[in-house]
Amino acid sequence: xxxxxxxxxxxxxxxxxxxxxxxxxxxxxxxxxxxxxxxxxxxxxxxxxxxxxxxxxxxxxxxxxxxxxxxxxxxxxxxxxxxxxxxxxxxxxxxxxxxxxxxxxxxxxxxxxxxxxxxxxxxxxxxxxxxxxxxxxxxxxxxxxxxxxxxxxxxxxxxxxxxxxxxxxxxxxxxxxxxxxxxxxxxxxxxxxxxxxxxxxxxxxxxxxxxxxxxxxxxxxxxxxxxxxxxxxxxxxxxxxxxxxxxxxxxxxxxxxxxxxxxxxxxxxxxxxxxxxxxxxx
Numbered sequence: 001x002x003x004x005x006x007x008x009x010x011x012x013x014x015x016x017x018x019x020x021x022x023x024x025x026x027x028x029x030x031x032x033x034x035x036x037x038x039x040x041x042x043x044x045x046x047x048x049x050x051x052x053x054x055x056x057x058x059x060x061x062x063x064x065x066x067x068x069x070x071x072x073x074x075x076x077x078x079x080x081x082x083x084x085x086x087x088x089x090x091x092x093x094x095x096x097x098x099x100x101x102x103x104x105x106x107x108x109x110x111x112x113x114x115x116x117x118x119x120x121x122x123x124x125x126x127x128x129x130x131x132x133x134x135x136x137x138x139x140x141x142x143x144x145x146x147x148x149x150x151x152x153x154x155x156x157x158x159x160x161x162x163x164x165x166x167x168x169x170x171x172x173x174x175x176x177x178x179x180x181x182x183x184x185x186x187x188x189x190x191x192x193x194x195x196x197x198x199x200x201x202x203x204x205x206x207x208x209x210x211x212x213x214x215x216x217x218x219x220x221x222x223x224x225x226x227x228x229x230x231x232x233x234x235x236x237x238x239x240x241x242x243x244x245x246x247x248x249x250x251x252x253x254x255x256x257x258x259x260x261x262x263x264x265x266x267x268x269x270x271x272x273x274x275x276x277x278x279x280x281x282x
């Protein structure tokens with residue numbers, strides 16, 4: 001049985017709060033909160049205290065989880081190492097190359113998670129995905145204790161992902177904008193998505209960083225995470241991503257999709273510390 005232990009010092013910028021509220025603020029799942037209460041595995045300054053006890057700045061909180069079961073799919077090691085951008089005890093952030101899938105299907109061994117398995121010596125846990133043609137930052141969990149916390153950040157939109165893309169010049173691209181267009185399957189091509197009124201809600205924010213004669217560099221953030229969302233939204237504005245074989249009619253063989261996930265911001269699990277990971281400019 002694996003034991004996961006965490007400790008933190010309650011920060012001085014927070015008002016006192018109860019032990020129960022603290023567990024909720026740390027995004028600890030309900031089932032685990034019940035375990036921590038019943039087994040008295042959450043301590044304040046070395047003591048188990050009532051749930052209504054107010055935790056104050058400077059108090060030390062210790063959490064021990066030893067009941068977590070994982071049905072994690074094993075990922076065979078690829079024999080190749082990923083490009084690690086950031087690592088701590090719980091999280092690995094890698095720079096996924098364009099053309100590589102995030103996770104494998106049956107009998108596949110050449111994806112980003114297979115590379116992570118080579119690096120770690122065991123199978124990591126998927127948190128989010130990048131399209132195969134998209135390069136950039138991919139966050140994976142190193143243990144099951146942090147997976148639901150990171151998933152909750154995705155749901156609450158507190159795990160922020162930012163992208164850079166070179167797009168075709170279009171008069172519809174203002175200096176800043178919000179693209180709010182529903183996305184669904186393309187009935188004529190199972191590989192593609194399209195804007196359609198019966199699709200799922202999809203919202204993309206963009207900001208122009210640079211304008212050249214024939215292309216524009218934009219920074220993009222997502223409110224939602226639909227398949228091909230950025231690619232479909234930009235194409236719908238007449239400004240498809242350069243090098244997009246599915247949504248840019250001017251695509252030429254051999255071009256690489258000019259879309260990179262360049263920045264990730266998240267809160268470290270069992271902590272109030274925010275962390276930003278950014279790709280260095282080339």
